[in-house]
Amino acid sequence: MKHKLRPLSSLLLCAAVALSAPVLADEQTQAEGLRIAKERKAQDTGWDNSEAEMKMILRNAQGQEATREIRVKSLEMQSDGDKALTIFDSPRDVSGTAFLSFSHPMDADEQWIYLPAIKRVKRIASRNKSGPFMSSEFAFEDMTSFEVEKFSYDFLRDDVYKGDDVFVVEQTPEDEFSGYSKQIVWVDKAHYRVRKVEFFDRKDDLLKVLEFDEYTQYEVEGKTFWRPHRSNMFNKQTGKSTELVTEELKFMQGLEENDFDKNSLRRAR
């Protein structure tokens, strides 16, 4: 009998563990998801400011293609979301149009657009964050900076993506006005770089897939930052896609807060 007792008790123990496993795993995976998000943000903190020249290539399902040239100035904010100024250089009829965005971790983002033909700065209703940015497959909310507080997290699994070990994390927007029910994010273990994102619409159907490529290393004040020089957003529901190609990226451009106000918007060119 003594012999038989041990397997029985270990079986009970196993059952107990199995029963409590989902609860434990939930807390653990949420904590792990949050840890990954925080580490991702920490790895990308301290770049201060940057200026990029980019090409945005729009493709529709019929194969029609159009290229837009944009410049993006970015300013890292220590106790708030980042600020970004995007200037459109082409097509010519919108050349000089500039878009200013203040990202906030918890509050609604603040956004303005400058229309050069009528010299007018217009405030944008930031709740419309799911709307397309410049007719692209990127929504306004995809263009704002990543802030840990914007999502809740759940670690799903370890995986391998293009030969690299990655964490796969589900992140759920905290903002009820986000266009997404959730995002699944592939983050590499070596540098905590986002490699791929799947966006799910409000009906929980897969909407878009974003892939980052050509990660390039930059040194800013002794710290290493990685930036993708190519990202492609593919809309699974419409067959349309948008590719963002970084042509040139410079850090430490001496940008300050007054380069990101409505006066700077008016003279952006």
Place this chain on the structure above:
Amino acid sequence: MIKPSLITAASLSLAAFSAHAEFEVDVAGSASIEGRYFLQDPTYPQQPRTQSSVAIEPEFYTEWNNGQDSLLVKPFARFDAQDSKRSHSDLREFQWLHVDDNWETRIGVGKVFWGQTESLHLVDIVNQTDSVDQVDGEEKLGQPMVNFTTYGDWGTLSAFVLPYFRERTFSGEDGRLRPPVPIDGDGAIYESDAEQHHVDYALRYQNSFGDWEVGLSYFDGTTREPELTVVQTDNGMMESVVPYYAQIRQMGVDLLKVQGSWLLKFEGIYRTGQSEDFGAMVAGFERTSVGVFGTSQDLGFLMEYQFDERDDNFFATGQNDLMAGVRWSLNDIDGTEMLAGYVQDLEHSGTYNGFVEASSRMTDNWRWKVDAYFFSSDEVNEDTFWFMRRDDHVQVTLEYFF
């Protein structure tokens, strides 16, 4: 100061290709061809049924001092085959901009916009309206100015000295969209003996407070919106209708509040110095829905109420009127968009006007525009729209950007 002519601009652009060029001149701009078709026969003799014109607006830009200084030159010219008064040219901008840490100056001929509402721009007073060029009143003449702007966490404060006055443009005898006797802009009468050389002043404060955009403005000088006066001959016959430009003072407030997907807008002015002191306001909202009908299109609804204490100014049509409009953006590669609006006079049910403005890109350089305007009035010989009651028209424009 550098004044690039066409030749130097071209040669400097060439020079820009060489590695040692100190600065370059960017040449850009647009040219357009436009046709107007009026849906009804004209009310007055000499008026055409169709109107065609071409316009050009090049832009020359150069900067130096690491972009702290820049010069922008933007002439404009339109040739209209029917209305000689609509054939006109203007220096839209010729401006030296100097930017420093927390201040900037703009000296020369420039354009500024003040305000928040869509159907009327009450607060916007610095630039004169080029009313002969476009019916919607959005086209402005270049304004000579010395402007100093300073800014900080506390907002933006801008001061203007405006040494020269620009007269409003009006359709001629061979043009539509005018009263029975064309307004003789050249015969303008001024309250000030200095006439066009009266020095005007303007001041504006603007800031954002979270969800709020707040603007306060003050103007002292020659009114941009004239009153019409009949000039009579000795025997009491009407000789001509001329604009009268009084000296005014105007205080303005413009507000915008972001309320979720709603934008709440307000503009109010109080003006003294014309034949009566008066207040006017416009208030309303714009609500935009994104991703309508399961597409990536945006659909916005606008509504604005217009109120003006004056009841006999030719140009103040929004006395007690309601505007309802729709803004539709397809968010496609061609940037197709449409804005349609309808303005109803709340006191006279037969008095209203409406518009449709649609445009889209054909290639990266070409864009088409179709604008339509219609006017109706049942106030015989009283209302501005009575005189234009048969001037409903469709305007088609092909615009080339370079």
